Amino acid sequence: MIDLEEFGIQEGISEVIFTSMSIEGTPNAAPVGLHMKNGRLFAMIYKSKTLDNIIETSKASANIVDDPVLFVQSALSDIEPREFDFVEGFPVLKRAMGWIIFDCRIKKGENISVVELLAVKSKILQRKIKPINRGSNAVIEAAVHATRYVVLKEQKYLDHIDHYNTIVQKCGGPGEKEAMKLLYDLIRL
Numbered sequence: 001m002i003d004l005e006e007f008g009i010q011e012g013i014s015e016v017i018f019t020s021m022s023i024e025g026t027p028n029a030a031p032v033g034l035h036m037k038n039g040r041l042f043a044m045i046y047k048s049k050t051l052d053n054i055i056e057t058s059k060a061s062a063n064i065v066d067d068p069v070l071f072v073q074s075a076l077s078d079i080e081p082r083e084f085d086f087v088e089g090f091p092v093l094k095r096a097m098g099w100i101i102f103d104c105r106i107k108k109g110e111n112i113s114v115v116e117l118l119a120v121k122s123k124i125l126q127r128k129i130k131p132i133n134r135g136s137n138a139v140i141e142a143a144v145h146a147t148r149y150v151v152l153k154e155q156k157y158l159d160h161i162d163h164y165n166t167i168v169q170k171c172g173g174p175g176e177k178e179a180m181k182l183l184y185d186l187i188r189l
C-alpha cells in the first residue's frame with residue numbers, strides 16, 4: 001500500500017503537476033490540486049487536455065515539483081518532450097522529487113469533473129529540506145490567476161498577477177524571477 005503522507009500529501013489541497021497521456025501516446029503536463037478528504041484523494045478538473053487524457057486512459061500521475069518555471073510552463077504552454085521520463089510506458093517528470101501514478105475513477109460534470117485517484121505505483125527520487133519562500137509561493141498564486149486570465153481575459157486577474165509579482169521581485173530568487181518573466185511572456189502572446 002502506498003503511504004501518501006510519505007509524499008507530503010495531507011488533508012487539504014496539495015499543488016502538483018499532473019502528467020497524462022493521450023490514447024495516441026502524446027504526453028501532457030499541467031498543474032492540478034490534489035484534494036485529500038477523509039483519507040481519500042480527488043482532483044477537480046475543468047475541460048482540458050488533462051481531462052481528455054484521463055477520460056481516454058483512466059490514468060494520471062502526480063509529480064511533486066518545487067520548480068516554479070515548470071509550474072508556469074506546464075500551466076500556460078507545453079513543456080519540452082525531454083522533460084518526461086516513462087515508467088512502464090507512462091509519462092512522469094524527470095525533475096520531480098517524487099511521483100505517484102493513479103488509476104482514475106471519473107465522475108463527469110458539466111464544467112468540472114471529479115476524479116478519484118487510487119495510487120498504484122510511486123517513487124521518491126529526492127528528499128530536500130526547504131524553507132518557505134514567499135516568492136516561490138507568489139509564483140504559484142500568479143500562475144493560478146494567469147490560467148484564469150487566459151480564459152476569461154478580465155483585468156482583475158492581471159491586477160492579482162501584478163500584486164504577486166511585487167512579492168516575487170522582493171522575496172524570490174533567480175528561478176522565481178525567471179518564472180514570472182515567462183508567465184508575463186506567455187499571457188501576452
Ligand SMILES: Cc1cc2nc3c(=O)[nH]c(=O)nc-3n(C[C@H](O)[C@H](O)[C@H](O)COP(=O)(O)O)c2cc1C
Nearest residue numbers: 030031032033044045046048049050075143144147
Ligand atoms: C497551481 C495551479 C493549480 C491548478 N489546479 C487546477 C485544478 O485543480 N484543476 C484544473 O482543472 N485546473 C487547474 N489549474 C489550471 C490548469 O493547470 C490549466 O488550465 C492548464 O492550462 C490545463 O492544461 P492542459 O489543457 O494541458 O491539461 C491549476 C493551475 C495552477 C497554476
